[in-house]
Amino acid sequence: MSTIPKSVRSRATGRTTLSDVARLAGVSPITVSRALRGERAVEASLVARVQAAAQELGYVPDPAARALASRHSAQVVVLVPMLSNALFVDLLEAVQRSLRPAGYQMLMGVTHYDAGEEESLLRELLLHRPAGLLITGLEQNETSRKLIAQSGVPCVHLMEAVQDESVYSVGFSQADAGAEMTRHLLQRGRRHIVFAAAQLDPRTLQRLAGWRRELTRAGLYQAALEWRNPAPSSMALGAEMFDAILQAQPATDAIFFCNDDLAQGALLAALRSGIKVPQQVAIAGFNDLTGSDQMLPALTTVRTPRGEIGSAAAAMLLALINGDDVAVPRLDLGYQLIERSST
Template sequence: MSGTTPPTKARRRRSSGRATLQDVAQAAGVSPITVSRALRGERAVTPELVARVQEAAAQLGYVPDPAARALASSRSSQVAVLIPLLSNALFVDLLDAAQRALLAAGYQTLIGVTHYEPSEEEALLRSYLLHRPAGLIVTGFDRTDEARRLIEGSGVPCVHVMETVAASGTYSVGFSQADAGRAMTEALLARGRTQIAFAAAQLDPRTLQRSEGYRRALQAAGRYRPELEFMNPERSSLALGGELLEQVLREAPEVDAIFFNNDDLAQGALLAALRLGIKVPERLAIAGFNDLTGSEQMLPPLSTVRTPRSEIGAEAAAMLIKLMRGERVAAPQLDLGYQVLLRGSC
């Protein structure tokens, strides 16, 4: 038996029994550096070699050591993605698309939740940047001065999502929240609504940008009334949407349309209207924002603004991958637009 070759998985160099990069290189018949490049998804490696390396790694059960990779390259293969909430389907869709694209390119995702608190985002940035991530994806542009300095001083490629800004050296993927807010308000005006309220919760920067668009549309039409803005700092929910509906009609019974800053609130308002016997859209038009799951199934179907959150996640990841590889990004500010959907609630 001494002359027989032991099983491949038994040929391990570490006392832990884990397969090493050298093991994969020997099994694939290539150099260790080729294995490393193939598993990182570098374009310099041919598809045939990538397939051979991946097959060898799978047979050996090889798992890359992120700590060793970070020591070898002075930067890890991890990407930090900072989003406001995981309970919001908007950001779940964005994160899912970004993570899929990053994983396919050989990067792992570190998820940080800021809870819309700039101080929490700053703390997360301090923690993640200590580990030298390969890249960053952050939400919007509203952050502390120190957080901006941390990002700029780190030298780590960064892409902003959900908003765009024309600034040299800044990369972003999103759309104009203000333009989208204005477009929905103009659509309500075109439907003959003259007393349009804006009802909002959470009051994050993107909500305030939508309210700005609402304001501009009504000012241009000579219909703006500041008392018809109902701004609640509480977290958005279906229940709060119903409460806001009742508040608007109690304090401004002449209102003939309510533009809610998101679909959670608008869906709650539709349910409350059904319970209270308020006819939608005959007595009152109701509109939302984001076109979340369930909006089209409401009674009546909810009019809303469809936002390309999955596309934003995928495009932001693609842009970041180019930056991490040192490749040129042709369009540093990518505006993916939005779509106003007028359904039965208007």
């Protein structure tokens, strides 16, 4: 049974209000609001008194009321394509570590690589009057772009570095990373290099473009070397693709998989089939996911800075929310080719 005095509980709903906290602490409601927001102008003794009263009453601030009072909430909308990929989990953890000390919480949406679903999420989540937006990629449809622009909410795009001066972004060049891995395979003497892709999201297709560019320069490009599957990326699919590629094109001497989970599945398939990697066929991946360095042989891949991207994008967004200048509005954090024994 509650021990909170009836005199300090809301008669209308039974929910403890900011005014209830003010009465118990013996201060004004505006002082409670300022104290709980952490404003420096409030004396430490008053802050302690307000916090003690709030704790005793079990007071939880109403985010909707706070949003109406300040014209935006303490929430930041973060849209990612999926949660089954460790890449986006790492990114989200970095974003949260940056936002929470500044007093902001994530309001997350998963788009499933669907522009229509992304538009619906934006419509719904913008009703919460978020303080900012962090959105993966730049493939929004025209309606979503208008929603973002008309909302007036600061927005930073993740995972891609772009030259558009009207867009704030933090990422790296997916196409350049794909090209560098292809050059690595060419330098190792590989001439029949397949690009194997799943999911077929825009960033995967940018890596494909980089691979295609380098093979074309080397005079080795053939359309038949492109293996595309729209199914979600997985180790099982990687194993299936590996077997199918070698059966259809026995001359293949290297396979560049668009994701590490595909490449890990291919390495396991090669091990089961007795195919020697890299002696018979080199295998490369992308993203340097957990376990890639433990494969047999260890997987050559591209290490992407998803944690750093999350932290830097959150910092950029906080600067925009505070009205500060952003020195580098289009931040390219680069990538690193990690050469291991699979190539």
